[in-house]
Amino acid sequence: MEGPPAESREWRLEPETEYRFELDPGVTLAIKLVRGQAEIFGAELAEAKAYLFTSECKAAVFTWQGCIIEVTGNASTEYVSEETPMAAYANVHLAFEQMRVRALGALHGEPPHPDHADAGTEPPRVLVLGPENSGKTTVCKILTNYTVRAEQGWTPMLANVDPSEGGWSVPGAVSVAPISSPIPTSSPANPLGSAASSAPMAMESNALLPLVYWYGHSETKRNPLLMDRQIRNLGENVNDRWEVDAEGKCAGLIVDTPSSFASGPSANDHRHKLIKACVDAFNINVILVVGHEKLNVEMQRAYGSRMTVVKIPKSGGVVELDHSYRERVHNYQLHTYMYGQVIQPPNGVINPTVGGEAITDLILSPSSTVVNFSDLSIFRIGAETMAPSSALPIGATRVVSEMQPVAIDPSQPGSGLLNSVLAILAPPNPDENERYDEEILDLTVVGFIIVTNLDIPKKKMTILAPNQGSVVGRTAIVGSFEWQDQ
Numbered sequence: 001m002e003g004p005p006a007e008s009r010e011w012r013l014e015p016e017t018e019y020r021f022e023l024d025p026g027v028t029l030a031i032k033l034v035r036g037q038a039e040i041f042g043a044e045l046a047e048a049k050a051y052l053f054t055s056e057c058k059a060a061v062f063t064w065q066g067c068i069i070e071v072t073g074n075a076s077t078e079y080v081s082e083e084t085p086m087a088a089y090a091n092v093h094l095a096f097e098q099m100r101v102r103a104l105g106a107l108h109g110e111p112p113h114p115d116h117a118d119a120g121t122e123p124p125r126v127l128v129l130g131p132e133n134s135g136k137t138t139v140c141k142i143l144t145n146y147t148v149r150a151e152q153g154w155t156p157m158l159a160n161v162d163p164s165e166g167g168w169s170v171p172g173a174v175s176v177a178p179i180s181s182p183i184p185t186s187s188p189a190n191p192l193g194s195a196a197s198s199a200p201m202a203m204e205s206n207a208l209l210p211l212v213y214w215y216g217h218s219e220t221k222r223n224p225l226l227m228d229r230q231i232r233n234l235g236e237n238v239n240d241r242w243e244v245d246a247e248g249k250c251a252g253l254i255v256d257t258p259s260s261f262a263s264g265p266s267a268n269d270h271r272h273k274l275i276k277a278c279v280d281a282f283n284i285n286v287i288l289v290v291g292h293e294k295l296n297v298e299m300q301r302a303y304g305s306r307m308t309v310v311k312i313p314k315s316g317g318v319v320e321l322d323h324s325y326r327e328r329v330h331n332y333q334l335h336t337y338m339y340g341q342v343i344q345p346p347n348g349v350i351n352p353t354v355g356g357e358a359i360t361d362l363i364l365s366p367s368s369t370v371v372n373f374s375d376l377s378i379f380r381i382g383a384e385t386m387a388p389s390s391a392l393p394i395g396a397t398r399v400v401s402e403m404q405p406v407a408i409d410p411s412q413p414g415s416g417l418l419n420s421v422l423a424i425l426a427p428p429n430p431d432e433n434e435r436y437d438e439e440i441l442d443l444t445v446v447g448f449i450i451v452t453n454l455d456i457p458k459k460k461m462t463i464l465a466p467n468q469g470s471v472v473g474r475t476a477i478v479g480s481f482e483w484q485d486q
């Protein structure tokens with residue numbers, strides 16, 4: 001874009017302070033480390049490189065030793081805070097680091113250090129809980145980034161069981177990935193960082209290979225049984241991987257959870273079952289509660305006798321995200337999934353990067369194709385979807401269990417498919433004897449498509465996909481997410 005260079009300001013940050021900023025829609029900010037040391041949620045900034053932030057990003061540049069940064073563009077809010085919980089988070093990290101080192105030592109047959117003779121040799125498997133806007137995801141990012149920055153070359157697992165967050169793919173998904181380099185922060189469209197391509201189907205060349213299951217809704221209360229099943233599926237996959245990678249296991253795991261796990265009536269509530277599902281599935285041995293006294297007491301009572309439950313402070317920088325912001329973020333995520341990130345740097349910013357990647361590497365060109373209704377088998381999971389009676393098998397009643405896959409006929413008016421996000425599943429087990437009725441609940445996702453048009457007379461539909469891969473013969477699941485390209 002032509003025009004005068006955007007205005008730049010320098011900020012001098014004292015040790016252990018942070019520069020916090022929030023962006024309006026459509027605004028891009030560039031931050032350059034001029035001198036000193038600085039990090040964004042645990043990921044270090046390289047000197048003299050311009051990092052871009054976009055899509056209403058809210059974040060902070062923290063420094064342990066002090067630094068000077070140059071900020072170009074207009075943030076809607078920006079200030080320096082001297083009060084951060086980073087020292088507490090760093091202490092938690094150090095404790096985890098010792099657990100990892102002890103686990104690795106034990107694996108290599110080293111005798112325990114006399115000071116820690118009875119400290120145990122399990123690596124940290126951490127469940128992070130907290131209410132809405134407590135900064136859970138940020139804590140997970142900071143702890144993961146500190147782990148990969150340690151000189152041991154750890155590759156911890158990061159699991160995201162918050163279906164409203166999107167993680168590495170799209171909202172509605174839950175996922176886990178081994179993390180080997182620091183997760184950058186640049187946009188809420190990629191809260192846990194992105195691979196060079198956001199399309200799981202096209203990601204062979206990337207280091208970040210998340211394993212994705214589709215829950216399909218943003219709220220866990222919509223289908224707690226399905227949520228429970230997907231959590232256990234993620235856990236099984238992590239355990240399978242660790243069975244063949246004993247050293248990798250020593251790096252441990254961090255699990256980011258939805259705020260619905262932290263609030264709501266305590267008796268008879270599905271949230272306790274889901275917390276327990278996480279504890280069991282990931283074999284959790286540490287629970288971190290972010291800034292919530294009551295939940296901390298509750299977790300101490302429920303789990304304190306068999307694992308460490310620690311309350312950690314909430315950062316004053318965490319921004320309250322309202323419903324409409326979260327909806328816009330879902331749109332950014334789906335747009336980014338299809339098109340990559342198209343970012344216009346502020347005028348005058350030379351060679352900008354997004355989380356360390358050149359911006360031209362982040363652009364995708366999705367393909368729009370027309371397929372026959374019969375090319376894809378589409379299902380919804382569970383009863384609340386209320387398929388029209390005519391879409392049900394002859395003789396079937398409307399009583400459908402929460403976990404039952406219900407086939408969707410796109411030619412029925414009211415199928416609800418137009419503009420829907422569909423998860424394309426991995427193929428079922430090739431061995432017929434290994435198949436079972438609810439197998440599609442346990443298949444991983446290979447990619448997502450959007451139904452952009454339905455032509456009922458011709459029995460055809462138009463789909464948008466991030467790449468050219470064929471969907472013929474595939475099974476897809478629809479949830480409650482819709483998206484329209486604007």
Ligand SMILES: Nc1ncnc2c1ncn2[C@@H]1O[C@H](COP(=O)(O)OP(=O)(O)OP(=O)(O)O)[C@@H](O)[C@H]1O
Pocket residue numbers: 018020021057058059060130131132133134135136137138139162188257258259315316317318319320321
């Ligand atoms: N120190 C900080 N300074 C500025 N912004 C911050 C800071 N810490 C977190 N944020 C921002 O606040 C927002 C909310 O934080 P985060 O997503 O970590 O909270 P959460 O508890 O996981 O949210 P949710 O309610 O969705 O579960 C994010 O946009 C995050 O980038």
